[in-house]
Amino acid sequence: MNIKQLGVPVVLAFCAVLAGCSTATVVTLQNGTQYVTKDVPKTKTKDGFYEFEDISGKMVRVRADEVATVKKED
Template identity: 75%
Template sequence: MNMKIAVAGFVLIAGVGLAGCSTQTVVTLQNGTQYVTKDAPKTKSEDGFYEFVDISGKHVKVRADEVATVKEED
């Protein structure tokens, strides 16, 4: 019983700790459009796209050659 409580506590603490590690990122496209993401976007995929979820929850997929910069928000 004590082992289950200890494991559950560890999992809870680890989950809270990881939630604090997300860093908002600004993805700027060549045309000036900016997206703010909850986390850094997945790097360029095999098919040549960046994929991310913006802060409103919208899934965005853009061609890598359309991306000007990817920077952590200050």
């Protein structure tokens, strides 16, 4: 088998593995606002906030008492 022919399936498999590593999560606030994140947000910090990056790449920081639910996107 030619090395070029072998390289394409290896690259595709690597991309599939990387895509499986991230878990889209929906963070719903008490007021109904929803944020979709690339990964599960960090748990509550010492100062009582959740910190996460939404799918647009913006860092979001909300008070823990404002968060209603954090669950995986279906």
